[in-house]
Amino acid sequence: MARERRQGGRRRAGRARDAVPAGPERAVDYRDLRNPFEPVCVYSDDQIHEIHRTALRVLEELGVKILLPDALQLLKAGGVDVDMASRMARFDRGIIEHAIASAPSMIELRGADDQTSTMWGGRHVTWCSVGGAPHISDLDEGKRPGTLEASENIIRLGEHFDVIHVQSPNVEPQDVAPEVRHYATMRAQLTLSRKPPFLFSRGAPQVRDGFRMMQIMRGLSEDDFAQTPCVYTVINTNSPLILDIPMLQGLIDFAKAGQPSVITPFTLAGAMAPVTVTGALVQQHAEFLAALVVTQLSRPGAPVVYGAFTSNVDMKSGAPAFGTPENVRAAFASGQLARLVDLPWRSSMPSVSNCVDAQSIYESQMALWGATLGGANLVLHAAGWIEGGLTASLEKYIIDIEMLQQMAELMQPVRFDEAELAFEAMKEVGSGGHFFGATHTMERYRSAFYAPFVSDWSNFGQWTETGAKTATERANGIWKQILHDFEPPMTDLAMIEELDAFIARRTERGGAPPES
């Protein structure tokens, strides 16, 4: 066991390097990720069907409260048993099954070009930055309220790294007035990034504005836009068993515009959902299905993502916990439920730690593995989320990207041929030699392995000499360098002028206050 230590360094690499031409440099491209792993299951097929059946029973016997009158009318017209006075809707299973059959299994979300378009469904995997954090944090200035500048910086980081596939509402720019904030965040996403943007469902006027901005920047007519998914929203149910006004309006508006809603019940076991993970999953499934019906009655075939957020809470304080064993188990199970209804599904990579410490990393790693092995198609909050979503950390962002890239590497197809088996290399080196200078090594060493950009593989002496920096300290230098070097993607100046003219006109008329 004495050998099971850092000993590679005793035989330095590169001695024979000058003599033999080196192979190609490593080229990485994480834009089109496919999950090669068979999903991990926690329930038997029978049990998954039983969860589904119990969710149908919840919808049929208990029902869901629908706060938006238009949505109640829509459901009533679609055959749902609606009580207008109590605003309760009870769904028979035929209507649910029809909605399941009508929603598409695969969504292509278009970016500004083919390179940034992305697929949701099947074995496709897409990752997304932190979303919805009120605060921003970094090592230099600590935790502080989110600003437009901070939001723009995270958009820049999301544009820079190709493991990030879509943009997100990252931090809330609290320095911009609420009625014009959506102009600023949409403008930032559309001018600093070519990836698909996120739009909050904060009432019909804001959503209409956001759609118009998409049409301008993607050069789409209203009709073409309605055929081209290119902007997404997240719809959280108000668990247990309520859909509120802006969420219902968002479901309807996005469905009618052919744009995807990521429908995510907020089912924290023990708080807004039953204390058993299985029970919380029943409720998650029921709430999702109710919202699904709203979308499919608004427009049959509207794109929808099965969102799963089930985790547990601290039963002493009621505070949510993430990256826990229960959270991972719920992710595995959510994959099973999403596959049962044959829809793309969304997971998360959260942590509740208040800083970028060991806890924040093991929580996020647990969640990442839960999402990966659960077969998630879309992982939100996959870079930068700490403090249960209250803060976006720039250092955590960089470290999360490192973790995502390593997972992306693990997803790469395995080459397998005579050369990979390396019999001839072993013959060349023989007993007791080393492979540093072998021809087989020389041909491949520059592309053989993933090269991390946060991990420090130097020995203790070198590491100490260069300042004994932790990964978090190194990450601080990395985000600064990326932001310093960032150049916005080429965009059509005429489009930006049109966008700005639209924003100016709308701002002059008072913008669009968020609705609740």
Add this chain to the structure above:
Amino acid sequence: MARERRQGGRRRAGRARDAVPAGPERAVDYRDLRNPFEPVCVYSDDQIHEIHRTALRVLEELGVKILLPDALQLLKAGGVDVDMASRMARFDRGIIEHAIASAPSMIELRGADDQTSTMWGGRHVTWCSVGGAPHISDLDEGKRPGTLEASENIIRLGEHFDVIHVQSPNVEPQDVAPEVRHYATMRAQLTLSRKPPFLFSRGAPQVRDGFRMMQIMRGLSEDDFAQTPCVYTVINTNSPLILDIPMLQGLIDFAKAGQPSVITPFTLAGAMAPVTVTGALVQQHAEFLAALVVTQLSRPGAPVVYGAFTSNVDMKSGAPAFGTPENVRAAFASGQLARLVDLPWRSSMPSVSNCVDAQSIYESQMALWGATLGGANLVLHAAGWIEGGLTASLEKYIIDIEMLQQMAELMQPVRFDEAELAFEAMKEVGSGGHFFGATHTMERYRSAFYAPFVSDWSNFGQWTETGAKTATERANGIWKQILHDFEPPMTDLAMIEELDAFIARRTERGGAPPES
């Protein structure tokens, strides 16, 4: 998405608590872990067979250098093609297949009692503390040479936590002379812990001493001892394709005594093994099989563990890397190879970071998931390993235990019945209520979820008020408390007297210097 934040706290738990009798407290027991997950595969069955066949070709055509003359004689007598001058042994596949068939698929390693005995094989999972680190480190005193006191402290931690199933050579007690060091480390393991101990293969005299100490403390005759696996060693090959003298002697001595060898080729891709992961696995498999033959010719049916340590190196410096995508892939594949030869298998949970930072955690998490999803039966270095094995960190030890416990929780069987589905709870709470005071919750809340001991789930304000401690700082307080409270397990004082008399006799005669 605004809801996807720490909001549980707004509805405090416990309001209704006083009224309803609470359910039972959570009881945890991680001694008998079974892996419920189907192993993740990176190769097809055909490809795994091809790796196996190529390893057989390596053994047949290239051979392995055997440095111990007795082992060469043993192999020769067993029908292996041996060249005494070059010390090369070439194995035909019939001999290999015979050895594979002869080694047991399941090993019961006995501790001092039934509670601490452990199974290696099938779906059993056992974890083990860091092994073989020359240095110890903690937040108070930093990195320093290992001492007997440090070693004893890690033994105490390993005894305390039931996710640690066997003891390990943790840190090297450099304050004890080499010729008597094995007495000190064996005595510490046998008096401070009831779990199965580790014994280094540093030559026949030390191994003989260690076996005698086992017989004394387990009350076994030499014959009974030879029928009772209760102490294990790790055999590292001297890759590529060499088995050195103390390792061969260890293989023979442990096999003859019926004690398990964890045979672990030291195949770092790009350094001591081919630069391709597939090639490194071929070599790992070949080296393991050669050592396996030595054990089975020494004693048919001798217990052996398939050890896998394949990872990559930094091709710029030659330094080893762990917890990398290549390391995880190799772990998945090693599980496939171990199952092909139907033997228990061993993985690791290492990191190369020089401190307990984010890097050390994501590397160890990656390795833990590689081991878990690869179906490893024994995970060495699973608590406390940093700096590529050069240092054992006490804070990392505690954080690793937290990660192991969370993984152990994920392995627990899922209950599934009407009550878990929680339809009645949802009916009781209705739309827009909360579950904190529900009967279903009250009956279960104290045992529903895993309760972490390192993770801090408090909010930013509370966390700041209590000193804004990182997980690493909290871990510092935890190991101190455990060591402060530690009481050695009841042991037979007469046995300890006999042990000490043996040690005194042997020490008087000069002990047993390590052999190399």
